[in-house]
Amino acid sequence: MNPLHYVDSNMDNLILDLQTLIKQPSVSAKNEGIEECANLVAKMLKKSGINAEVLRLKKGVAPIVFGEIKSKQNPAKTMMFYNHYDVQPAEPFELWVDPPFSGTRKGNKIFGRGATDDKGELITRIKAVEACLKTTGDVPCNIKFVIEGEEETGSAHIEEYLKKYKKKFSSDGVIWEFGYVDAKNRPIIGLGMKGLLFVELSVTESIRDAHSSLAVLIKNPAWRLIEAVTTLRDSNGKILIKDWYDEVTPLSKKDLKLIDSEPFDENVFKKEFGIKSFLGNKKGLDAKKALVGDATCNIAGFVSGYTGDGAKTILPGSALVKIDFRLVPKMDPKTQVMRLKNHLKSKGFSDVKIKIFHGEAAARTDSSSPFVSQVKEAADKVFGKSILNVSNAGTGPMYPFVEILNASCISIGSTYMFSRIHSPNEFARIDLLKKTTKCICLIMQNFAKH
Numbered sequence: 470m471n472p473l474h475y476v477d478s479n480m481d482n483l484i485l486d487l488q489t490l491i492k493q494p495s496v497s498a499k500n501e502g503i504e505e506c507a508n509l510v511a512k513m514l515k516k517s518g519i520n521a522e523v524l525r526l527k528k529g530v531a532p533i534v535f536g537e538i539k540s541k542q543n544p545a546k547t548m549m550f551y552n553h554y555d556v557q558p559a560e561p562f563e564l565w566v567d568p569p570f571s572g573t574r575k576g577n578k579i580f581g582r583g584a585t586d587d588k589g590e591l592i593t594r595i596k597a598v599e600a601c602l603k604t605t606g607d608v609p610c611n612i613k614f615v616i617e618g619e620e621e622t623g624s625a626h627i628e629e630y631l632k633k634y635k636k637k638f639s640s641d642g643v644i645w646e647f648g649y650v651d652a653k654n655r656p657i658i659g660l661g662m663k664g665l666l667f668v669e670l671s672v673t674e675s676i677r678d679a680h681s682s683l684a685v686l687i688k689n690p691a692w693r694l695i696e697a698v699t700t701l702r703d704s705n706g707k708i709l710i711k712d713w714y715d716e717v718t719p720l721s722k723k724d725l726k727l728i729d730s731e732p733f734d735e736n737v738f739k740k741e742f743g744i745k746s747f748l749g750n751k752k753g754l755d756a757k758k759a760l761v762g763d764a765t766c767n768i769a770g771f772v773s774g775y776t777g778d779g780a781k782t783i784l785p786g787s788a789l790v791k792i793d794f795r796l797v798p799k800m801d802p803k804t805q806v807m808r809l810k811n812h813l814k815s816k817g818f819s820d821v822k823i824k825i826f827h828g829e830a831a832a833r834t835d836s837s838s839p840f841v842s843q844v845k846e847a848a849d850k851v852f853g854k855s856i857l858n859v860s861n862a863g864t865g866p867m868y869p870f871v872e873i874l875n876a877s878c879i880s881i882g883s884t885y886m887f888s889r890i891h892s893p894n895e896f897a898r899i900d901l902l903k904k905t906t907k908c909i910c911l912i913m914q915n916f917a918k919h
């Protein structure tokens with residue numbers, strides 16, 4: 470039997486194991502079932518023939534489950550699977566048709582919190598390795614599993630873990646924790662993610678709100694903050710902070726070609742959000758390029774004064790704005806913070822207070838790297854067709870893997886676009902779990918060959 474046949478004939482076991490994982494709640498936001506789930510995952514790895522241990526950083530930090538199996542035929546190359554065993558809270562419970570931690574199967578679907586994100590994805594990796602071990606007595610290359618328990622709350626300690634266990638975790642390539650499958654059943658192979666800088670700007674003028682007749686004398690902090698924020702970008706979204714784009718390199722010809730070939734239905738997208746046009750009137754390739762490669766300065770929230778029903782004539786004492794900047798490769802969050810501070814100072818806004826919440830750099834694997842074609846070839850074989858996505862428009866903790874382990878990351882997986890991850894009635898599609906498991910088998914083989 471070859472590994473792919475093994476996957477075909479062992480789907481019942483995969484489903485049972487996934488249901489077992491779903492039945493163990495592991496909500497990181499509430500520290501519910503984290504230890505139990507880590508132990509369960511370690512047990513499951515061992516059951517599949519993979520050595521496993523539970524690693525700890527310090528008290529109060531969720532453990533990482535580390536799995537490892539050395540290859541007899543090719544001990545020179547190592548592939549890592551990065552996944553997470555924690556899940557989002559299941560609330561609101563009343564909107565679930567079946568209990569969120571039941572793992573109920575209905576036809577081609579398994580329902581439950583984590584069914585796809587990320588327990589479903591994790592099980593495809595475990596079962597792919599098991600398929601190799603059971604049919605060949607070996608794995609095509611060394612395999613490592615790094616399965617964390619804080620992903621859904623922002624992976625606060627992944628960088629520290631990677632630093633502490635740098636040697637233990639050392640790998641040549643990382644398969645990311647998830648990958649989307651589009652409405653036409655094509656897996657989207659993601660080569661990168663944007664970075665993120667989240668800040669809060671605030672202005673306090675007086676110790677309390679005042680009668681608005683006093684606006685002739687008392688300065689309004691909302692106006693002040695609006696004036697400051699207006700200097701950050703132009704109406705087309707271009708960021709006006711000095712040197713903001715200095716290190717950024719333009720997209721390569723190859724990337725542009727890939728972006729051009731990506732399917733993107735502008736009209737469906739606009740309809741989804743009830744909008745008539747895109748920022749800066751972008752169309753066609755420009756819209757797709759923006760999703761992959763444009764930095765943003767987005768107002769996430771603006772609070773000041775009275776926003777309740779009817780009229781209230783007050784002059785607010787303070788104003789606050791929350792801003793997220795998406796960063797593109799080579800933008801260093803620390804440098805960008807400095808540039809933001811310098812910008813406000815040089816424009817005369819030294820009174821605007823800055824609070825930094827979160828900074829994470831972007832990561833992107835070069836589309837011409839052999840790792841990319843190894844994954845693409847495997848995906849095409851199993852799914853019939855796949856799509857290369859130069860970068861996701863969102864953010865994930867990919868950068869520390871690239872920076873600390875010096876390994877490129879590629880995301881591929883079984884996450885059906887409409888599988889309601891993070892929402893009630895999350896489900897995994899069994900057909901996609903099966904295809905992804907086979908795809909992972911082939912990826913390991915292709916990766917080991919070159």
Ligand SMILES: [Zn+2]
Pocket residue numbers: 557586621890891
């Ligand atoms: Zn998630």
